[in-house]
Amino acid sequence: EAQVTQNPRYLITVTGKKLTVTCSQNMNHEYMSWYRQDPGLGLRQIYYSMNVEVTDKGDVPEGYKVSRKEKRNFPLILESPSPNQTSLYFCASTFSHRGPNTGELFFGEGSRLTVL
Amino acid sequence: AQKVTQAQTEISVVEKEDVTLDCVYETRDTTYYLFWYKQPPSGELVFLIRRNSFDEQNEISGRYSWNFQKSTSSFNFTITASQVVDSAVYFCALSDHAGKSTFGDGTTLTVKP
Numbered sequence: 001e002a003q004v005t006q007n008p009r010y011l012i013t014v015t016g017k018k019l020t021v022t023c024s025q026n027m028n029h030e031y032m033s034w035y036r037q038d039p040g041l042g043l044r045q046i047y048y049s050m051n052v053e054v055t056d057k058g059d060v061p062e063g064y065k066v067s068r069k070e071k072r073n074f075p076l077i078l079e080s081p082s083p084n085q086t087s088l089y090f091c092a093s094t095f096s097h098r099g100p101n102t103g104e105l106f107f108g109e110g111s112r113l114t115v116l
Numbered sequence: 117a118q119k120v121t122q123a124q125t126e127i128s129v130v131e132k133e134d135v136t137l138d139c140v141y142e143t144r145d146t147t148y149y150l151f152w153y154k155q156p157p158s159g160e161l162v163f164l165i166r167r168n169s170f171d172e173q174n175e176i177s178g179r180y181s182w183n184f185q186k187s188t189s190s191f192n193f194t195i196t197a198s199q200v201v202d203s204a205v206y207f208c209a210l211s212d213h214a215g216k217s218t219f220g221d222g223t224t225l226t227v228k229p
Contacts, residue, residue, distance in 0.1 A: 042221040104163040
């Protein structure tokens with residue numbers, strides 16, 4: 001089954017304790033992206049990756065890191081989480097984000113993170 | 117910078133009414149892509165439609181229709197004869213060719229029986 005898988009789905013942690021949210025897709029998609037969703041603010045792009053070893057900042061990259069060593073995986077790293085990073089996080093992928101091949105996003109189920 | 121505005125935060129209608137969700141966008145690019153996504157109460161995000169900037173043809177899919185007008189930078193979404201199952205948050209999104217995507221804040225649609 002074609003899917004984008006995020007783990008963990010739910011996490012409660014404390015300020016400053018490093019954590020990683022994994023994202024994996026099995027559709028051989030070039031493009032992957034992370035978003036956070038906060039009430040009333042829609043989805044805001046954190047980082048995106050056009051392909052392996054290529055990553056770029058979205059609108060809200062502060063406090064996050066990403067890496068794209070393999071095509072299928074795009075982990076989101078919070079080196080020192082703070083309470084303002086409490087949010088619902090979505091990973092997404094699409095076949096291509098280039099010109100006329102730009103496709104619709106396939107989303108993971110979301111990861112709800114609480115930082116105390 | 118690109119921007120998407122969904123001015124309607126919440127809309128409530130009675131079943132079988134028609135409803136239009138507004139979306140206005142800003143971009144300096146001449147080539148861009150517009151999308152609508154649905155987020156039902158269960159939380160997943162579901163793709164509804166994609167439209168290229170160079171294709172202003174309107175589209176109809178069952179009870180759903182989309183009106184793209186470059187002259188007013190709008191990409192509005194109409195649900196005809198709404199149903200309770202249409203209750204969801206709807207997001208309009210804009211993507212450029214370089215990987216950036218911007219979502220509106222969403223419109224929460226409630227369809228009452």
